[in-house]
Amino acid sequence: MAASTTKPTHPHGIAELCDDGARLYAIALRTGRIARADVEAAPCLIEFALLHPDPDAADWLRPVAPSAALAQHLHPIEREIQERRRHSLALAECFEPFMDISAQGPSTNHAITVLEGVNRINASLDLATAECRSEVLTVQPGGGRPEDILSRSLERGLSVVDRGIRIRTLYQHTARHSQSTLAYAERMAGDHVEIRTLEELIERLIVFDRTVAFIPAQDDRMVALELRHPGLVEYLAKVFEQLWTRAAPLLEEIKYEPTPDGISGVQRSIAQLLVEGHVDDSIARRLGMNVRTCRAHVAKLSATLGSTSRAQLGYLISRSGILDQDS
Structure with missing residues (x-):
């Protein structure tokens, strides 16, 4: 052959x-x-x-034309969303008789439920989305998100927005450079949707109606925790609100305060994490960038401060006073 x-x-x-x-x-x-x-x-x-x-x-x-190309690639996603909605209705009809039985018995809600595997996690998220009535809070750390994840998020998001439910989402600043994320934000735009960004975020978090929250239980995100304890959920909602007040709207320009020696706000954040002992992989994950970009910032920081080694860089950062300024 x-x-x-x-x-x-x-x-x-x-x-x-x-x-x-x-x-x-x-x-x-x-x-x-x-x-x-x-x-x-x-x-x-x-x-x-x-x-x-x-x-x-x-x-x-x-x-x-970009507009025509975007429409062409969004079309199969929208078709998939419609198919999933039909499937959701069929599932709801199938389980409705069992819901009536469950409603007559004692409550089976647990304060903490361990969800193993992507299918189990997504099923629980779909159920919480269907039961949501007023508000969804989400924290999505990292940079741009993969296409398949954005497709599922778009499906859930549109089903929520169509019911007049408010959505507030926090991304990291690096997501501002992701065309797929910006396209997702444009599709979700409306009076009930707000998206802001912050330089550094906590791990992934989703809160529905301040009654149920989801957080990852492993770094690979193959295991998640479903939280229904009122105290835990309220605590996480307050953490979200504190981050929200510090974040900038996605479509507004970020203005950094001037820094000495041409050190950017991102490099100052990296400097803080370096002094705290974090390695490149950890810094990149916390700031939502890839490791190569992180190392480029570290190299620029070293050149600006005149450092010849990583150990010396930590010493020079401490002496420079750049961490004494307000971010």
Whole structure:
């Protein structure tokens, strides 16, 4: 059998467009077309239907308008949402007779329930979403979120908003650079939805009606805790409110106070975590960025303070006074 000459696809989805793809798509939009040979480094542009053949010249490609491309990729997500809603209604009808039996017996709610596995966690979240009546509070640490997670979040979010329920969500500042997150925010925009960002957040948290909360129980998020103890849930809601007052609306520009020696607000946060003894992986996770970006900030911080080693950097940070300023 002859070897296939088909070029391998890029290992990323449309929401994580590669650097070459983003650069070449931008060029095509600015100039109106781009040579087919120039996009060999980014076959994803054709796979994702961001470029199409020029009918007047076989060696050229024309860009698809971003609004049209976005609509094309959102369509299957919206269709999936409709199918899941129909499935939800069918499930509700199936379990309605058992709900009546449960209502006649003693309460089986537990203060803390351990949820193991993604399916069990999602099922409990879906149930809490269906039972929600007034408010949802969510904390989503990290940068941009994967497409499949955003799709499920969009499904849950729209089902809540359609019922007039208020949603408040906290992301980290790094999510401001994620096109998929911004597209999700645009789809969710409305009077009942508010999204803010903060430089550093606690772990993931979802609170429904201040009566039930969900938090991860493991770093891999394969085990979660469903909390129904009134004291625990109220405590987590108060933590959310404190973070919310410090956060900035997603679509507003973040203004940092001036810092000495050109050190940015992000680098000052990294400096604080370095002094506390955190390693690069831990710092990146807490600030919602990848490790490579974190190390680039550490290198800039070292160059600014004149450090030649990690141990010396901690000493110079302490002496510089940059941590004595208000963030």
